[in-house]
Amino acid sequence: MTVACVSRKTKPGARRKLVLDQFAPYRIVALGHAISGRLARAYRDENITIPEWRVLAVIGEANEVAARDVVKRTPMDKMTVSRAVASLEQKGFVKRAPHKDDRRVSMLSLAPEGQDVFDRIAELALAFEDDLMSTLEPEEAAAFRLALEKLEEKARLNGQVE
Amino acid sequence: MTVACVSRKTKPGARRKLVLDQFAPYRIVALGHAISGRLARAYRDENITIPEWRVLAVIGEANEVAARDVVKRTPMDKMTVSRAVASLEQKGFVKRAPHKDDRRVSMLSLAPEGQDVFDRIAELALAFEDDLMSTLEPEEAAAFRLALEKLEEKARLNGQVE
DNA sequence: CCAAGTTAGTAACATATGTTACTAATTTGA
DNA sequence: TCAAATTAGTAACATATGTTACTAACTTGG
Numbered sequence: 001m002t003v004a005c006v007s008r009k010t011k012p013g014a015r016r017k018l019v020l021d022q023f024a025p026y027r028i029v030a031l032g033h034a035i036s037g038r039l040a041r042a043y044r045d046e047n048i049t050i051p052e053w054r055v056l057a058v059i060g061e062a063n064e065v066a067a068r069d070v071v072k073r074t075p076m077d078k079m080t081v082s083r084a085v086a087s088l089e090q091k092g093f094v095k096r097a098p099h100k101d102d103r104r105v106s107m108l109s110l111a112p113e114g115q116d117v118f119d120r121i122a123e124l125a126l127a128f129e130d131d132l133m134s135t136l137e138p139e140e141a142a143a144f145r146l147a148l149e150k151l152e153e154k155a156r157l158n159g160q161v162e
Numbered sequence: 163m164t165v166a167c168v169s170r171k172t173k174p175g176a177r178r179k180l181v182l183d184q185f186a187p188y189r190i191v192a193l194g195h196a197i198s199g200r201l202a203r204a205y206r207d208e209n210i211t212i213p214e215w216r217v218l219a220v221i222g223e224a225n226e227v228a229a230r231d232v233v234k235r236t237p238m239d240k241m242t243v244s245r246a247v248a249s250l251e252q253k254g255f256v257k258r259a260p261h262k263d264d265r266r267v268s269m270l271s272l273a274p275e276g277q278d279v280f281d282r283i284a285e286l287a288l289a290f291e292d293d294l295m296s297t298l299e300p301e302e303a304a305a306f307r308l309a310l311e312k313l314e315e316k317a318r319l320n321g322q323v324e
Numbered sequence: 325c326c327a328a329g330t331t332a333g334t335a336a337c338a339t340a341t342g343t344t345a346c347t348a349a350t351t352t353g354a
Numbered sequence: 355t356c357a358a359a360t361t362a363g364t365a366a367c368a369t370a371t372g373t374t375a376c377t378a379a380c381t382t383g384g
Contacts, residue, residue: 228362229362229363230361230362230363233362240362240363240364241363241364241365243363244362244363244364245364247363248364264361264362266361266362266363267361267362267363268362268363
């Protein structure tokens with residue numbers, strides 16, 4: 001157990017100036033934006049939006065899920081998911097099957113064409129990840145992933161309150 | 163001898179399965195989303211949108227800038243900036259002054275009230291950053307910031323192509 | 325049972341954001 | 355010197371996204 005030493009480099013009471021380039025939350029959001037834009041190319045060629053891709057990915061990972069599970073596993077609200085699913089079904093990428101004993105729920109699965117699309121995008125996405133992360137040494141990358149996890153945990157917890 | 167089966171060794175092009183929770187780009191975007199949501203509370207109380215806050219921050223940092231400079235320094239396109247500036251001017255937070263010798267350009271600066279708003283939000287934002295980053299040990303935090311920088315560089319460069 | 329509450333999903337509306345195309349001002353270069 | 359290209363900024367349109375509130379299907383507790 002480590003001692004939570006919240007030391008900062010600045011003196012207590014000294015008012016820091018906010019400088020965007022050194023403001024970590026901003027840097028993280030900006031990086032996310034850049035990444036989204038970069039990945040968007042892979043979706044665009046398949047006529048898939050970002051929410052649609054996320055839905056595809058969750059189904060592709062779990063084989064059969066309900067829409068509510070997609071909501072739990074991604075940063076999208078249920079309306080966004082609902083729209084994405086409707087569009088994917090329309091395109092013939094996703095199938096709905098009635099839930100065994102809850103008629104409100106449909107179970108989602110990939111149609112053959114949806115599986116193909118998923119595979120193609122997944123390949124590009126993984127290649128992008130490799131390329132991106134190759135800028136970091138292996139230990140750096142591992143540390144980065146760990147830090148991401150901790151920060152997300154923290155950000156989500158705080159988000160819970162109100 | 164015959165080749166029995168597919169090697170499991172990871173090599174370039176080898177097919178991994180895409181698992182969202184282990185897919186770094188997704189984790190980064192998700193963290194960005196969580197952070198945005200968390201910070202939004204500070205803006206909301208001041209009736210400031212995220213693009214408006216970014217504009218305020220850039221002006222607050224540089225004292226006098228043109229809108230185009232805001233575009234260069236943030237992940238927003240010029241229309242988004244234009245709207246944010248218009249709104250901020252309407253609210254009396256930002257002033258426009260004609261550029262010395264280019265009549266297309268207005269120089270933006272903070273009105274006194276804008277400075278107040280900026281100061282209040284900046285204080286909350288810095289406190290949030292402290293809280294967020296306190297989950298990391300000082301060396302972890304430093305490594306994380308460095309990694310962020312490298313990744314952003316890489317993501318932006320790739321974004322250039324095409 | 326069955327009234328009250330909860331949950332899954334969607335419709336309808338409001339707002340936000342991106343895209344295209346335009347105006348006006350400036351720069352370029354033949 | 356002036357036609358063509360570039361740049362700053364905005365308008366108008368299309369699309370995407372969030373919010374509220376609703377329906378239908380379940381669950382619960384008396």
